[in-house]
Amino acid sequence: MLKLFKEVLRVGTATLPYPFEPIEQMPGFRGKPHHDPEKCIACAACAIACPPNALNITTDLYQGFQTWSLFMGRCIYCGRCEEVCPTGAIKLSPDFELAVMNKADLYERADYKLAACRNCGIYFATVKEVEYVSELLKQSGMPEADLTDTLSMLDVCPECKRKNDVPKMVRGFHKEGSDGH
Amino acid sequence: MTVWQEEKTRIGGKHIEALRARFGSSILDETWQAPDQVTVTVALNDLPEVVEFLYYQQGGWLSTVVANDERPINGQFAIYYVLSVEGVDESRAHEKTYVMARVQIPPHQPEFPSVTPKVPAAIWYEREVRDMFGIQPIGLPDERRLVLPDDWPDGLYPLRKDTMDYRYRPEPTTEDETYEFINVEGEGIVQVPLGPLHMTSDEPGHFRLYVDGEHIVDADYRLFYVHRGMEKLAESRLNYDQVTFLADRICGICGYAHNVAYSTSVERALGIEVPARAEFIRTILLECERLHSHLLNLGLACHFVGFDTGFMQFFRVREKAMQMAEILTGSRKTYGVNLIGGVRRDILNEQRTTTLKLLNELREEAARLINMFVETPNVVQRTQSIGLLEKKVARDYSPVGPTLRGSSFARDIRVIHPYCAYDRVPWQVVAKDGCDILARTLVRAEEFFESASMVERCLEDMPEGPVLTEGFKYQPYHYALGYVEAPRGEDIHWSMLGDNQKIYRWKCRASSYNNWPSLRYMLRGNTISDAPLIVASIDPCYSCTERVTVVDVRKKKATMYALQGNGTLLHRPQGLAVEIICSYPLIFTARLIAEMCGQEGDRRYAKTL
Numbered sequence: 001m002l003k004l005f006k007e008v009l010r011v012g013t014a015t016l017p018y019p020f021e022p023i024e025q026m027p028g029f030r031g032k033p034h035h036d037p038e039k040c041i042a043c044a045a046c047a048i049a050c051p052p053n054a055l056n057i058t059t060d061l062y063q064g065f066q067t068w069s070l071f072m073g074r075c076i077y078c079g080r081c082e083e084v085c086p087t088g089a090i091k092l093s094p095d096f097e098l099a100v101m102n103k104a105d106l107y108e109r110a111d112y113k114l115a116a117c118r119n120c121g122i123y124f125a126t127v128k129e130v131e132y133v134s135e136l137l138k139q140s141g142m143p144e145a146d147l148t149d150t151l152s153m154l155d156v157c158p159e160c161k162r163k164n165d166v167p168k169m170v171r172g173f174h175k176e177g178s179d180g181h
Numbered sequence: 182m183t184v185w186q187e188e189k190t191r192i193g194g195k196h197i198e199a200l201r202a203r204f205g206s207s208i209l210d211e212t213w214q215a216p217d218q219v220t221v222t223v224a225l226n227d228l229p230e231v232v233e234f235l236y237y238q239q240g241g242w243l244s245t246v247v248a249n250d251e252r253p254i255n256g257q258f259a260i261y262y263v264l265s266v267e268g269v270d271e272s273r274a275h276e277k278t279y280v281m282a283r284v285q286i287p288p289h290q291p292e293f294p295s296v297t298p299k300v301p302a303a304i305w306y307e308r309e310v311r312d313m314f315g316i317q318p319i320g321l322p323d324e325r326r327l328v329l330p331d332d333w334p335d336g337l338y339p340l341r342k343d344t345m346d347y348r349y350r351p352e353p354t355t356e357d358e359t360y361e362f363i364n365v366e367g368e369g370i371v372q373v374p375l376g377p378l379h380m381t382s383d384e385p386g387h388f389r390l391y392v393d394g395e396h397i398v399d400a401d402y403r404l405f406y407v408h409r410g411m412e413k414l415a416e417s418r419l420n421y422d423q424v425t426f427l428a429d430r431i432c433g434i435c436g437y438a439h440n441v442a443y444s445t446s447v448e449r450a451l452g453i454e455v456p457a458r459a460e461f462i463r464t465i466l467l468e469c470e471r472l473h474s475h476l477l478n479l480g481l482a483c484h485f486v487g488f489d490t491g492f493m494q495f496f497r498v499r500e501k502a503m504q505m506a507e508i509l510t511g512s513r514k515t516y517g518v519n520l521i522g523g524v525r526r527d528i529l530n531e532q533r534t535t536t537l538k539l540l541n542e543l544r545e546e547a548a549r550l551i552n553m554f555v556e557t558p559n560v561v562q563r564t565q566s567i568g569l570l571e572k573k574v575a576r577d578y579s580p581v582g583p584t585l586r587g588s589s590f591a592r593d594i595r596v597i598h599p600y601c602a603y604d605r606v607p608w609q610v611v612a613k614d615g616c617d618i619l620a621r622t623l624v625r626a627e628e629f630f631e632s633a634s635m636v637e638r639c640l641e642d643m644p645e646g647p648v649l650t651e652g653f654k655y656q657p658y659h660y661a662l663g664y665v666e667a668p669r670g671e672d673i674h675w676s677m678l679g680d681n682q683k684i685y686r687w688k689c690r691a692s693s694y695n696n697w698p699s700l701r702y703m704l705r706g707n708t709i710s711d712a713p714l715i716v717a718s719i720d721p722c723y724s725c726t727e728r729v730t731v732v733d734v735r736k737k738k739a740t741m742y743a744l745q746g747n748g749t750l751l752h753r754p755q756g757l758a759v760e761i762i763c764s765y766p767l768i769f770t771a772r773l774i775a776e777m778c779g780q781e782g783d784r785r786y787a788k789t790l
Contacts, residue, residue, distance in 0.1 A: 001557075003549075003552075003553050003556075004490060004491070004494075004553050007494065007549060007550075007553070008490065008494070011494075011497065014497040014500075025507075026504065026507040026508045026511075027508075028508075028511045028532075029507060029511050029512070030511040030512050030517075049423075051419060051423035051426040051427065052426075076426060076430075076515065076517070077512065077515075077517075078426050078515075078517040079511070079517070079525075080426075083525065092511075
């Protein structure tokens with residue numbers, strides 16, 4: 001018993017005055033995901049990786065918008081979104097004080113304009129995603145001729161590309177055939 | 182199906198030879214999933230004898246039973262009895278292997294001979310198979326539901342592939358509780374139910390004690406009030422990578438053990454080799470988890486014998502273990518660092534140094550507290566020779582972890598089936614032969630120090646290199662086991678991959694599942710005041726709400742009182758069997774009696790009791 005009293009006296013008060021004083025987080029603590037709408041291209045990689053469906057991407061093909069949204073009520077702070085994001089737009093912050101008075105405050109959303117296909121006029125990807133791909137291609141070190149060719153097709157939707165490509169390939173075959181093969 | 186091609190590396194072929202020598206033509210097929218995992222398909226009618234032979238003649242322990250709706254694959258249901266076959270005596274020389282005795286069951290006649298009459302450990306599993314798949318175990322002594330609630334419609338079997346969407350919520354079929362508790366009758370026998378929320382267990386569980394005066398004659402209980410349908414969810418909505426994060430949430434204490442068990446099951450099924458550094462990181466985190474879990478149980482052990490200062494001190498010290506986890510994973514609980522193929526987060530030098538420093542402080546402080554704990558006469562009096570788990574009962578029911586090791590079996594999955602880096606660090610299995618609460622508690626206390634030195638060694642010996650294997654091939658319908666010695670015992674996961682980037686069937690079995698069925702025998706012969714302590718000794722957690730019913734069998738009258746977290750009663754009873762309630766542990770008896778006896782002023786009376 002005496003040992004115990006000694007121990008209690010030695011330790012003193014162990015509890016912290018939180019919330020009256022801030023509490024320190026260890027470096028690398030996984031708290032609320034912080035979204036940078038400037039960097040985000042709404043490619044949906046995070047929404048696909050998110051285990052609890054806290055992150056969602058919805059597409060409005062009439063208005064031409066893609067909406068990125070995060071519902072903090074479902075987030076499990078696993079950080080998969082941060083891991084898969086190609087542009088570093090999402091990072092887990094040390095923020096853990098998340099109580100709100102209103103459920104709506106747990107939602108975050110950002111709208112991104114969609115790019116319409118040059119041929120058919122149907123929306124197929126966000127403008128920023130197309131720009132991002134274009135930048136990537138420019139820095140990929142492709143030969144100049146190929147690059148111009150690929151870039152010229154960037155604003156065409158996959159469906160139209162397929163329709164375009166097949167006749168092109170067929171023409172290619174004919175051409176090769178007439179060369180004497 | 183998965184086949185482990187390299188015959189030379191197989192472990193435990195002798196057990197299969199013995200099985201073939203005994204049953205010959207009843208063994209229809211043999212496939213190897215991993216060096217120490219083999220599936221033996223046996224004739225349906227010989228199932229009980231095969232399992233009995235493996236269990237008692239070959240030194241098997243029942244790890245889990247997996248039912249699987251394989252109709253879309255081969256037109257049949259299948260059940261796998263998974264046994265860890267370890268040889269009859271405890272010599273280390275025996276090859277130790279997981280044998281899955283598999284039977285196929287035709288869908289037009291969904292029945293199989295029950296194994297329970299021959300191997301009692303199968304009881305819960307067979308009740309579960311019956312609930313979830315509608316496959317009838319013929320000859321099962323206990324035909325009550327286990328998992329499904331009373332108001333679940335008959336004939337709706339959740340885990341069959343063609344029955345229901347995972348979001349479907351059927352209308353309740355009844356308003357009443359229809360579960361029949363066993364009926365123990367006799368002159369002077371009174372039922373004392375505890376529950377449906379038990380103070381010592383995080384999960385709600387309803388216990389019914391049959392007492393003669395102070396002494397427990399028998400006990401019955403039902404659990405699964407919080408069955409979350411995780412297996413169905415994993416098979417339906419998540420892909421195989423996402424399930425790791427769900428596995429983290431199976432348990433609030435040892436979630437990471439489940440996470441590793443799941444990840445390794447998939448890795449084995451796909452033949453993925455995990456980098457050595459990742460295996461060390463997993464070992465470190467698993468042992469960190471054991472550190473905080475064992476301190477939690479030691480703290481609660483203090484709490485339940487009325488030594489609340491000890492409880493507070495253990496929780497203060499435990500905080501350091503939580504900080505270690507926060508440093509190493511970024512989260513105090515739900516570490517979430519595993520992916521199929523390794524881990525997502527490396528341990529940096531700085532983190533290593535801080536962890537080692539914290540670990541030393543933790544070990545020193547915990548050592549002081551544990552000394553005080555065992556020197557407190559109250560603790561020893563309340564735990565010695567209480568809640569005996571006899572060796573025979575332990576052998577029959579396959580309990581796991583400290584519950585088993587307190588009854589002199591030195592059985593630890595980390596040694597029997599080494600996984601992660603446990604075969605690369607020196608450590609000792611802890612076993613005690615007291616068979617009582619004290620033995621189980623002391624096993625945990627000693628294991629705490631083993632874990633601490635393991636964390637230290639792993640942090641020091643950790644090899645350099647990558648932490649994640651990527652670019653493996655996903656192969657449909659491969660399956661394997663993953664297993665981890667969690668703080669409460671062996672967690673075992675069985676995963677079969679599907680053909681859609683998902684899991685086809687995931688069976689996770691937590692350690693407590695194997696411990697509950699033997700609890701009845703631990704309770705018998707003790708006084709009701711020890712009941713909550715005995716339940717706590719298998720190490721579930723405590724809950725903040727308690728409901729107490731007192732039933733007088735002779736008067737056939739039951740009254741139920743709800744006790745709120747702050748110790749006050751929701752409804753004040755009118756004069757009743759205070760005697761029975763008095764025997765609850767001090768902490769809540771005093772409050773309860775004070776409540777029952779009336780106003781504040783009567784608290785003095787309560788104290789004198």
